[in-house]
Amino acid sequence: MNHSNENEDLSLIREALEGNRDSFGALVDKYKDALFNFVYKLMYNRDDAMDVCQDTYLKAYTHLKEFKVEYKFSTWLYTIAINTSRNKLKRRKFAFFSIDKPVQNDDEEITAEPADTAETTEQALLKKEKNELLSEIIRSLSPDYRIPFLLKHEENRSLEEIAGITGLSTGVVKIRIHRARNILFKKFKERV
Amino acid sequence: MECNKINDRLLNEYFDNELDEKTARVLSEHIINCAACGEKLAFIKGVSSLISDSPKVSAPAGFTTRVLSNLPLSGGTGETAPRTFFPGAIALNLKSLSAAAGFLLVFASVILFGSRHYFQKNVNVTFEVALQDASVVTLAGDFNDWNMYNTPLNEEDGVWSVTVPIKKGKYQYSIIVDGKKWYPDPQAEIDVKRNSKIKVPAMEII
Numbered sequence: 001m002n003h004s005n006e007n008e009d010l011s012l013i014r015e016a017l018e019g020n021r022d023s024f025g026a027l028v029d030k031y032k033d034a035l036f037n038f039v040y041k042l043m044y045n046r047d048d049a050m051d052v053c054q055d056t057y058l059k060a061y062t063h064l065k066e067f068k069v070e071y072k073f074s075t076w077l078y079t080i081a082i083n084t085s086r087n088k089l090k091r092r093k094f095a096f097f098s099i100d101k102p103v104q105n106d107d108e109e110i111t112a113e114p115a116d117t118a119e120t121t122e123q124a125l126l127k128k129e130k131n132e133l134l135s136e137i138i139r140s141l142s143p144d145y146r147i148p149f150l151l152k153h154e155e156n157r158s159l160e161e162i163a164g165i166t167g168l169s170t171g172v173v174k175i176r177i178h179r180a181r182n183i184l185f186k187k188f189k190e191r192v
Numbered sequence: 193m194e195c196n197k198i199n200d201r202l203l204n205e206y207f208d209n210e211l212d213e214k215t216a217r218v219l220s221e222h223i224i225n226c227a228a229c230g231e232k233l234a235f236i237k238g239v240s241s242l243i244s245d246s247p248k249v250s251a252p253a254g255f256t257t258r259v260l261s262n263l264p265l266s267g268g269t270g271e272t273a274p275r276t277f278f279p280g281a282i283a284l285n286l287k288s289l290s291a292a293a294g295f296l297l298v299f300a301s302v303i304l305f306g307s308r309h310y311f312q313k314n315v316n317v318t319f320e321v322a323l324q325d326a327s328v329v330t331l332a333g334d335f336n337d338w339n340m341y342n343t344p345l346n347e348e349d350g351v352w353s354v355t356v357p358i359k360k361g362k363y364q365y366s367i368i369v370d371g372k373k374w375y376p377d378p379q380a381e382i383d384v385k386r387n388s389k390i391k392v393p394a395m396e397i398i
Contacts, residue, residue: 006328007344014341021260028256036251050252057259069328069340070371127242134242153243178204185235 009073017064024064028057031074034155035081041154042085042146044139052088056081071164078155078165082147089143137187141180148173149180195228203229207236314357317384319367321392322351326369331356333365340368360384367392 009030015023035056040049059080067076138146151162159170166173198219205211206219223229319331329352331343336356345352345367352367364379375394382390 003327003347007346010328010330010341010344017341021263024263025256025260028259032251032255033248036255037249040249046252049249050255053251053255054259054262058262061263067341068371069330069368127245130242131246134239153240174201174204178201181204181236181239182200184239185232188235 006072010069013064013067013073016061024061027073031077034074035077038078038150038154039081039085041135041138041150042143043088044135048088052081052084055084059084072161075161075164078151079167082165086143086147133188133191134184137184137191140187141183145176145180145183148176152177195226195232198222198226198229203232204236207233207240314359315384316355316387317358317382318353318355318389319345319365319392320351320353320389321345321367321375321394323369323394324350326352328370330368331365332368334363335359335365340371358384360386367394369394 009027012023012027016027032053036049036053039052039056040046043049043052056077060077063080067073138149141149148162148166148168151157151165157165159173162168162173163170168176202211202215202219206216206223209216211219223233321329323329326347329345329347330340331345331354332338332340335358336342343354343356345354362381362383364381366374366376366379368374375392
């Protein structure tokens with residue numbers, strides 16, 4: 001348990017509730033990258049991810065007085081993000097949507113590999129291919145499985161945290177993660 | 193290729209280190225000899241590594257500025273105004289008064305309003321409680337409008353404490369643990385006269 005981190009969040013929340021916008025800004029800064037990364041891996045569209053994240057922080061701000069001391073701010077924030085994402089994903093079924101081309105991150109060149117890993121270009125390309133295939137298969141998972149799976153693997157959260165964020169019991173969370181892995185395994189074998 | 197002996201759940205739990213030592217060892221030995229389980233486990237490991245190593249996307253530049261510029265203006269969080277010292281028609285912000293004017297006003301208030309808190313002077317009161325397995329501990333009482341979030345305690349070696357400036361007088365207070373448990377319960381009353389330390393009686397959390 002990281003007490004000082006939670007105390008820091010509590011202080012920032014208290015200050016934000018007193019009207020200090022900079023304190024809320026500090027909270028936004030603290031979690032924005034991890035949140036954006038997670039939402040992007042869930043939505044696979046930068047514009048959608050941006051909309052969801054902006055919406056999430058806005059909702060967090062307007063509901064800040066409802067934040068309970070026993071929550072971790074990051075858990076609470078992600079609960080909001082996931083509910084917002086789900087709504088957006090539901091709407092996609094009926095609308096024409098675009099999924100970003102796989103992999104390319106604005107800041108990253110996939111071809112560059114650090115010298116000390118001794119990974120050949122061939123290995124790097126293979127990894128890239130695997131990543132793309134994996135992303136594609138993860139995207140094909142229904143949100144009910146994709147969300148717990150990503151919370152586990154992308155965010156490394158504990159069962160309890162995932163249960164808190166999704167509102168499911170730890171038992172159900174576990175089953176969903178196991179099933180997600182099963183589905184990935186089957187689909188991967190079909191393709192390779 | 194399917195394994196008839198080990199069920200899917202066990203294999204996953206093995207990967208997640210959720211099995212006790214004995215069961216884990218049994219599984220470990222089985223996996224060495226079972227191609228189906230070996231393949232599945234290797235896949236889960238592979239996926240886990242791929243995701244861990246995958247590039248992390250950052251929030252776009254100007255993200256925070258954009259969030260802040262979209263926040264509702266004044267009073268958006270709906271926080272109530274701080275309780276003023278003087279009840280009734282006269283609502284004054286103490287901080288904005290000069291010392292001399294402050295003294296006069298205090299004197300007047302004692303006579304006119306008969307407040308329980310006779311002296312303006314603050315004393316430092318330290319609240320201390322020993323707790324095991326608590327994550328977040330806060331202090332609420334008459335002196336801070338029973339605001340659960342306002343005053344977190346800091347921990348050192350299982351002892352949680354915070355020092356707050358309080359005007360002399362009688363108060364009720366509580367320590368709130370993880371937002372759920374309140375100590376003492378029912379609330380005790382303290383009579384604050386000087387710098388002091390209050391050891392909050394707490395039931396041991398089982």
